[in-house]
Each structure stands twice: as structure tokens, then as C-alpha cells.
Amino acid sequence: MSLPEEASVDLQGVAPETSTEELLPLFRQMLAIRRMEEASAKAYSQGKIGGFLHLIIGQEAVCVGAIDAIGQDDYVVATYREHGHAYAKGVAAAPILAELYGKKTGLVKGLGGSMHLFDKSKNFLGGYGIVGGHVPIACGAAFKAKYRGEKNVALCFFGEGASTIGGFQEGIALAALWKLPVVFICENNLYSMGTPLYRSLAVEDVSMRALAHGMARDRVDGHDVITVKRRIEDAVKRARETSEPTLVEVRTYRFRGHSMSDPGLYRTRDEVAEWKRRDPVRIARTRLIEELGCPEDKIKEIEADVKKEIAEAVAFAEQSPAADEYKQYVYKEQS
Numbered sequence: 001m002s003l004p005e006e007a008s009v010d011l012q013g014v015a016p017e018t019s020t021e022e023l024l025p026l027f028r029q030m031l032a033i034r035r036m037e038e039a040s041a042k043a044y045s046q047g048k049i050g051g052f053l054h055l056i057i058g059q060e061a062v063c064v065g066a067i068d069a070i071g072q073d074d075y076v077v078a079t080y081r082e083h084g085h086a087y088a089k090g091v092a093a094a095p096i097l098a099e100l101y102g103k104k105t106g107l108v109k110g111l112g113g114s115m116h117l118f119d120k121s122k123n124f125l126g127g128y129g130i131v132g133g134h135v136p137i138a139c140g141a142a143f144k145a146k147y148r149g150e151k152n153v154a155l156c157f158f159g160e161g162a163s164t165i166g167g168f169q170e171g172i173a174l175a176a177l178w179k180l181p182v183v184f185i186c187e188n189n190l191y192s193m194g195t196p197l198y199r200s201l202a203v204e205d206v207s208m209r210a211l212a213h214g215m216a217r218d219r220v221d222g223h224d225v226i227t228v229k230r231r232i233e234d235a236v237k238r239a240r241e242t243s244e245p246t247l248v249e250v251r252t253y254r255f256r257g258h259s260m261s262d263p264g265l266y267r268t269r270d271e272v273a274e275w276k277r278r279d280p281v282r283i284a285r286t287r288l289i290e291e292l293g294c295p296e297d298k299i300k301e302i303e304a305d306v307k308k309e310i311a312e313a314v315a316f317a318e319q320s321p322a323a324d325e326y327k328q329y330v331y332k333e334q335s
């Protein structure tokens with residue numbers, strides 16, 4: 001599949017102004033997520049992580065930019081491709097990796113694994129494996145905030161495949177009807193597992209689905225983290241000030257297969273290489289150096305720091321004891 005016209009047009013547009021102060025921490029977060037995902041891929045291929053493992057490599061600017069547009073008290077609800085979203089919401093790499101490893105020290109005590117990260121203390125409300133099933137959950141969090149007169153909003157992340165699911169349709173219908181402060185963020189990476197966009201959606205612009213509900217919509221290229229942040233900020237402002245939802249489609253691309261068991265043979269090497277030219281981590285690094293004049297030594301310092309952080313998180317996961325609490329929920333002593 002070739003690059004969609006509109007994404008190319010977006011990319012040629014001018015990225016919003018930023019500063020080193022703003023971009024540097026976002027670059028660091030994206031890099032840490034990239035390294036955490038690479039470390040988990042390695043552990044998976046060594047047989048240290050079981051079950052399913054869906055990586056977000058290539059899509060980091062979406063969760064990092066969007067979550068930087070909200071505060072601590074706001075909610076995030078995501079899919080099974082959610083390690084980066086949890087990290088961007090403030091969860092440390094060590095409990096995330098320990099969870100993937102099925103360890104007792106994992107974020108949910110090794111009971112959930114990769115697809116079920118959850119941290120109430122950070123208002124990170126999951127981690128869901130049922131495609132589209134989490135959309136009504138995000139509406140519930142937004143409803144709670146509105147009902148109690150709080151000013152919190154909910155960000156709900158999902159893929160374009162989820163936009164064909166009943167839970168998504170019901171969720172956005174209710175959010176529009178009840179004016180819930182939720183921002184629906186479709187991470188359109190052009191494939192639902194191995195099915196390309198044009199074979200699953202009659203209208204490839206997912207944001208168009210908002211029109212049927214009189215809901216605000218937006219569409220943005222997801223490779224510059226600041227662009228994502230600014231556009232989600234607009235939607236968050238709408239949600240916070242007028243309690244109205246927005247459906248935002250963010251065009252992005254995953255560099256690896258759907259999950260670790262997918263070699264991604266349905267895409268050509270050229271296609272993947274073409275999208276890699278838009279690597280969000282590299283774009284941020286280049287902007288920092290070439291546009292903002294950030295010294296390269298400063299960047300290298302951050303890169304070394306991230307390397308250390310992830311190496312320590314891996315060591316923590318490897319050295320932690322295996323989860324055992326699940327036994328009490330799975331097995332029962334015979335009486």
C-alpha cells in the first residue's frame with residue numbers, strides 16, 4: 001500500500017513551534033518506550049515472556065504527544081498495544097517489564113501480562129484485549145468525572161479495526177448524546193492484524209464517523225510528537241470546557257508485525273522502509289538539533305540515561321520472583 005495522499009500533505013505542513021524545554025522530555029519518553037519495546041521483543045524471542053506481545057514501535061509519538069496534553073488526574077484507556085501509553089501516563093518501565101515477564105513485582109502482580117496493564121494510582125485504566133470493548137469503559141470514566149462535577153477528561157486509544165466494532169459505535173453514540181468529556185483517539189496504523197485499511201473500511205477516514213453523531217472531529221499525521229500534542233490539546237480543551245467529545249484520527253504506522261508471532265509478510269520491505277523515514281524518535285531528535293540548537297552531547301547524555309533506565313528495568317524483571325498469586329484464583333484445594 002502506498003502512502004496515503006493526505007498524510008503526505010500533512011507532513012509537508014509546518015510542524016508547530018516548540019522549544020527544547022518542551023520537546024526534550026517528550027523525545028526522552030519516546031526513546032525510553034522504543035528501548036523498552038525492543039527489550040521486551042528480545043526477551044520474548046528468548047522465551048522469557050509468554051502469551052501475546054504487541055509492540056508500539058513506530059507509533060510512539062501518538063501516546064506520548066496525546067498524554068502530554070492531559071494532567072495526572074485525567075484518565076487513559078487503551079488497547080493491548082499499551083505499554084507506551086502506561087509509560088507515558090507515568091508508570092515506570094520496571095513494573096511494566098516485570099508484568100510482561102509474569103513476575104510477582106509486575107504492575108498487576110503478574111496476573112495480567114502484556115495486554116492488561118492497569119494502574120489506578122496514575123489513572124491508567126488499562127490495557128484491554130477485546131478489540132473496541134474498552135471504548136464504553138472510557139465513556140464510563142468520563143461520565144463519572146462529569147457526574148461528580150470534576151473537570152477531568154478521558155483519552156481513549158484504539159486502532160482503526162476497532163472502529164468497525166459494536167462497542168466503539170455504542171460508545172461514541174453515547175458520548176455524543178450525553179456530552180461526555182472524552183477524546184477518542186484512533187491510532188490508524190493502516191492494518192488490522194494483516195488486513196489493510198482498504199479491505200476493512202469503506203470510508204478510510206475514521207474521523208468521519210463523528211459526523212453521524214454531530215461530534216467534533218480532527219485528523220492529523222502522527223509522526224511529529226508536538227503536532228499530535230497540539231491537536232489533542234484542542235480536543236482536551238473542548239472536553240474540559242464544554243464537556244464535548246472529539247474523535248481524532250491519527251495516521252501512524254507500526255514498524256513491526258501485529259504481534260511477535262506476525263512476520264508481517266503482507267507488507268513489502270519498500271513500504272516499511274518508506275514509513276521508517278518518518279520515524280517519530282528520529283524526527284524529534286533532528287528537530288532538537290537542527291531546529292532548536294540543542295547540543296548533540298545533551299542528546300547523547302539522555303540516550304545513555306535511557307539505556308541505563310531500561311537495562312535496570314530488565315534486570316529488575318529478570319531477578320524478580322515468578323508470579324504465584326494466580327494459583328489461588330485458578331486452582332482450589334480439594335476439600
Ligand SMILES: Cc1ncc(C[n+]2csc(CCOP(=O)(O)OP(=O)(O)O)c2C)c(N)n1
Nearest residue numbers: 081129130131159160161162189191192193
Ligand atoms: C472482539 C475481538 N475481535 C477480534 C480480536 C482479534 N484481534 C486482536 S487485535 C485485532 C486487530 C485490531 O486492529 P486495530 O484495531 O486496527 O488495532 P492495531 O492492532 O492495529 O493497533 C484483532 C482482529 C479481538 N481481540 N477482539
